[in-house]
Amino acid sequence: MEKGIRLTIEAEEEIKKSDVQEEIIQELINLNKLFICKEDVEGILHKKTTGTSAQIQVEVRQATFLPIAKEHAADINVMHTRDVTGKSRGRGELEDFVSYFRNRYEKLARLLRSNSKFASADLKDIKRYVNEKVRVIVTISDKRETQKGNTLFELEDLTGTFKAVVSSNKFSKEKEQVFEKSKEVLLDDVVAISGRVLEPYIIVDDIEWPDLPVLRERKLIEEDLAIAYISDLHFGSRYFLDHYLESFIDWLHGRGEERELASKVKYIVVAGDIVDGIGVYPNQEKELVVKDIYKQYQMFDDFLERIPDYISVIMAPGNHDAVRRGEPMPAIPKDLVKSEIVRVGNPSCVAIEGLKHLIYHGTSMDSLIAALPNASYNHPEKVMVEYLKRRHLSPIYGGNLIIPEKVDYFVIEDEPDVLHSGHVHKNGYALYRGTLVINSGTFQDRTEYQIKQGHVPTPGVVPVYEAKYGRLKSIDFKIS
Numbered sequence: 001m002e003k004g005i006r007l008t009i010e011a012e013e014e015i016k017k018s019d020v021q022e023e024i025i026q027e028l029i030n031l032n033k034l035f036i037c038k039e040d041v042e043g044i045l046h047k048k049t050t051g052t053s054a055q056i057q058v059e060v061r062q063a064t065f066l067p068i069a070k071e072h073a074a075d076i077n078v079m080h081t082r083d084v085t086g087k088s089r090g091r092g093e094l095e096d097f098v099s100y101f102r103n104r105y106e107k108l109a110r111l112l113r114s115n116s117k118f119a120s121a122d123l124k125d126i127k128r129y130v131n132e133k134v135r136v137i138v139t140i141s142d143k144r145e146t147q148k149g150n151t152l153f154e155l156e157d158l159t160g161t162f163k164a165v166v167s168s169n170k171f172s173k174e175k176e177q178v179f180e181k182s183k184e185v186l187l188d189d190v191v192a193i194s195g196r197v198l199e200p201y202i203i204v205d206d207i208e209w210p211d212l213p214v215l216r217e218r219k220l221i222e223e224d225l226a227i228a229y230i231s232d233l234h235f236g237s238r239y240f241l242d243h244y245l246e247s248f249i250d251w252l253h254g255r256g257e258e259r260e261l262a263s264k265v266k267y268i269v270v271a272g273d274i275v276d277g278i279g280v281y282p283n284q285e286k287e288l289v290v291k292d293i294y295k296q297y298q299m300f301d302d303f304l305e306r307i308p309d310y311i312s313v314i315m316a317p318g319n320h321d322a323v324r325r326g327e328p329m330p331a332i333p334k335d336l337v338k339s340e341i342v343r344v345g346n347p348s349c350v351a352i353e354g355l356k357h358l359i360y361h362g363t364s365m366d367s368l369i370a371a372l373p374n375a376s377y378n379h380p381e382k383v384m385v386e387y388l389k390r391r392h393l394s395p396i397y398g399g400n401l402i403i404p405e406k407v408d409y410f411v412i413e414d415e416p417d418v419l420h421s422g423h424v425h426k427n428g429y430a431l432y433r434g435t436l437v438i439n440s441g442t443f444q445d446r447t448e449y450q451i452k453q454g455h456v457p458t459p460g461v462v463p464v465y466e467a468k469y470g471r472l473k474s475i476d477f478k479i480s
């Protein structure tokens with residue numbers, strides 16, 4: 001709408017100016033013509049009273065919110081082969097575990113072979129190479145410190161087992177670097193180990209993870225569109241911050257600052273914990289204001305109803321959602337979330353405008369933070385970089401509940417353009433070898449458990465990515 005256009009509405013004689021503005025705003029939204037905010041309304045220009053009604057004219061003093069994203073069709077491609085939804089066959093039997101670990105090893109070993117020009121030996125043949133240097137691709141089945149302070153690894157591949165030792169000798173810079181690397185090796189990691197073979201073990205010279213290629217350009221798109229990333233809404237919790245989410249909805253409608261950026265938002269990606277759930281942890285009912293799981297999801301449906309209809313929503317589950325507790329998780333079914341959105345599992349791969357998104361709620365971060373030196377809840381992006389380095393989203397088997405499938409859905413086979421997680425309620429961002437790493441924080445206030453842990457979340461902060469320019473901006477929706 002152009003500057004100077006007048007609108008006439010019927011209202012009660014004693015209506016307040018602010019109420020007039022609200023009514024006009026709602027009327028225009030209902031007509032699906034445009035979006036305006038209170039600040040755009042000039043005020044009452046003319047008021048004519050007739051009986052019990054008043055005819056009121058107001059003027060819009062500037063151009064209204066015209067979303068760029070509304071002019072573009074959605075471009076979303078779900079990579080179904082990377083999603084367990086509808087394909088779970090695991091029964092927890094021995095053969096399922098064997099298939100799972102074999103599939104993991106084969107996929108990661110293939111990546112490690114492609115990263116090196118050197119051939120790799122099998123462990124069954126290792127003693128043929130006594131006093132020679134070898135490179136082996138192995139799973140770390142055990143790790144411990146020896147009496148002399150060295151690190152001892154138990155190695156395993158598809159052909160056999162062996163041992164490897166990393167010296168703690170700090171008189172050599174090279175050995176010191178390898179020893180520091182050994183501290184970051186996790187149980188169940190699939191790595192390439194190079195070193196000299198002795199009769200009982202390999203003396204390690206180097207350790208390699210599958211990792212992303214070093215020289216990899218960041219991918220951008222042609223259209224001037226933006227993607228918003230959210231997670232950990234926790235509808236139903238007494239700590240749920242509905243007023244922050246209200247501000248986010250208002251912003252999507254062009255009310256407030258950063259309207260140009262809001263006009264570009266075409267997609268919202270939700271990385272799990274839509275609701276707080278029921279019985280997720282002991283005595284949870286004391287922290288719930290809504291104790292019916294269907295009503296919790298109805299709150300989410302109500303939220304979706306208020307998002308502009310030209311914005312596409314992609315939704316994955318988290319550990320609080322009403323799907324199976326073990327990962328990988330299937331998509332949240334339609335009997336819980338009734339809105340027409342794109343449903344994917346956890347983890348999942350989705351191409352948005354051609355950008356490959358890897359979406360994983362992030363439950364395994366707890367075990368990685370406990371196991372890795374210098375890892376913490378304050379910097380989730382650093383933990384997520386460890387996912388990329390290992391090319392696996394849940395490296396430590398048993399750190400969180402895993403359902404063994406014949407296919408390991410946690411292996412990062414293709415390099416993602418964006419890795420999006422949540423779970424730890426802390427915003428964090430990084431750019432690692434061409435991949436944008438995003439942890440999208442939360443819309444839940446600090447819980448009593450987090451207070452006891454000393455963990456300080458960052459609620460109400462939404463990262464928005466302008467994918468044409470490679471710009472990521474955090475919009476803070478806190479209300480003082």
